[in-house]
Amino acid sequence: MTTDYNLLKIWTLNAERVRHHRIIRYVLIIANLIIWGMALLLLQSCEPAVEPVREFLVRKGEYYSVPRVSETLQSQKLIFDARFNESAVYDLGDPAVQCNKNKLMGFCDCNSLVHENSARFAWQWNNNRLEIYGYCYANGVRAEQFVGVAPLNEYSHYELEIKGNSYVFTLNNEAPVSMKRGTTSGVGFYYKLWPYFGGDIAAPHDVTIDIKAIY
Amino acid sequence: MKKLTVLLFEMLFFLVVAKAQHVWMTPLVEKTVAGTQYGSMLVFRSRGLWSFGGFYQSTLQEGVDGLRPANFCGLTVAAPLMKSGRMNFYGNVRAGLVDQTFVAVVPGLETELKLSRKFSLAATMSIRMTYPSAGVKLYIRL
Numbered sequence: 001m002t003t004d005y006n007l008l009k010i011w012t013l014n015a016e017r018v019r020h021h022r023i024i025r026y027v028l029i030i031a032n033l034i035i036w037g038m039a040l041l042l043l044q045s046c047e048p049a050v051e052p053v054r055e056f057l058v059r060k061g062e063y064y065s066v067p068r069v070s071e072t073l074q075s076q077k078l079i080f081d082a083r084f085n086e087s088a089v090y091d092l093g094d095p096a097v098q099c100n101k102n103k104l105m106g107f108c109d110c111n112s113l114v115h116e117n118s119a120r121f122a123w124q125w126n127n128n129r130l131e132i133y134g135y136c137y138a139n140g141v142r143a144e145q146f147v148g149v150a151p152l153n154e155y156s157h158y159e160l161e162i163k164g165n166s167y168v169f170t171l172n173n174e175a176p177v178s179m180k181r182g183t184t185s186g187v188g189f190y191y192k193l194w195p196y197f198g199g200d201i202a203a204p205h206d207v208t209i210d211i212k213a214i215y
Numbered sequence: 216m217k218k219l220t221v222l223l224f225e226m227l228f229f230l231v232v233a234k235a236q237h238v239w240m241t242p243l244v245e246k247t248v249a250g251t252q253y254g255s256m257l258v259f260r261s262r263g264l265w266s267f268g269g270f271y272q273s274t275l276q277e278g279v280d281g282l283r284p285a286n287f288c289g290l291t292v293a294a295p296l297m298k299s300g301r302m303n304f305y306g307n308v309r310a311g312l313v314d315q316t317f318v319a320v321v322p323g324l325e326t327e328l329k330l331s332r333k334f335s336l337a338a339t340m341s342i343r344m345t346y347p348s349a350g351v352k353l354y355i356r357l
Binding site: 025035041052071072073075190 | 300302304347
């Protein structure tokens with residue numbers, strides 16, 4: 001009786017084990033098929049694996065844009081194309097506030113916070129045009145410099161390069177603008193910074209910006 | 216602090232080597248949003264199929280707008296998520312420096328098909344620069 005019971009127990013355990021192995025095998029076959037399929041699909045095309053275009057939206061009354069993206073810079077040059085539309089036109093009433101710089105894109109320098117060492121392209125709607133600026137913090141000191149004018153509803157080409165002790169801003173084919181860089185350690189994380197409205201005043205209406213990163 | 220880090224790394228390294236069952240050399244190709252990279256890895260694989268090692272990969276072609284070819288080197292760890300005979304499924308992380316300056320951490324999934332005792336073929340899916348990347352590796356047992 002005990003032997004029969006033991007045999008039954010062993011048989012049940014073995015059946016359980018076989019079923020468990022079978023499930024693992026099926027899961028592995030499915031995982032293999034999915035990953036091999038996706039890998040081959042991405043590898044076989046000559047084009048880049050994905051088209052890195054994102055539409056950023058700053059909602060009325062907000063400062064930060066969505067989607068929120070967490071990414072680090074992995075090159076000496078940050079290159080992207082950006083397109084503004086009519087939503088970039090705004091009137092805040094006060095000329096002093098109108099000149100507040102909205103941020104487009106840039107990065108925090110090596111392991112620094114944004115208000116310590118960073119470089120970004122900034123923009124403002126002023127004099128009936130979209131003005132683009134270089135906007136930097138170097139050792140906590142803020143500096144801004146006019147770079148050029150960007151048209152609406154067209155992609156403009158932006159380049160921001162780390163060159164020794166300076167940042168070099170270039171918009172389309174205009175003359176590059178160089179700005180001072182702070183002291184940093186060199187090796188580390190360079191967090192990318194994404195569109196932000198303000199300044200002091202939040203977005204007066206929804207603002208959308210298309211950004212196509214170039215790697 | 217630096218000496219302590221080196222000491223800890225060496226302890227881990229020798230522990231891994233001591234427990235390693237085999238050393239694998241792995242040529243690889245990876246397609247990322249920034250272009251296709253080629254390189255190789257040298258990994259120690261334990262009996263439990265944990266892998267530790269180093270890797271180096273580089274972009275061969277010139278990038279757009281004068282972006283020079285980037286290299287990416289560092290350390291890699293892979294943990295088995297599921298194992299069964301000829302197929303294994305791993306979660307892996309690569310961490311290192313791009314162009315000796317920019318720290319990058321790349322999580323990924325890997326599926327391995329054993330071709331023979333000496334060779335395995337693996338497909339990987341990772342997240343590079345927030346975009347998916349795909350790669351193929353050939354594991355060669357040394």
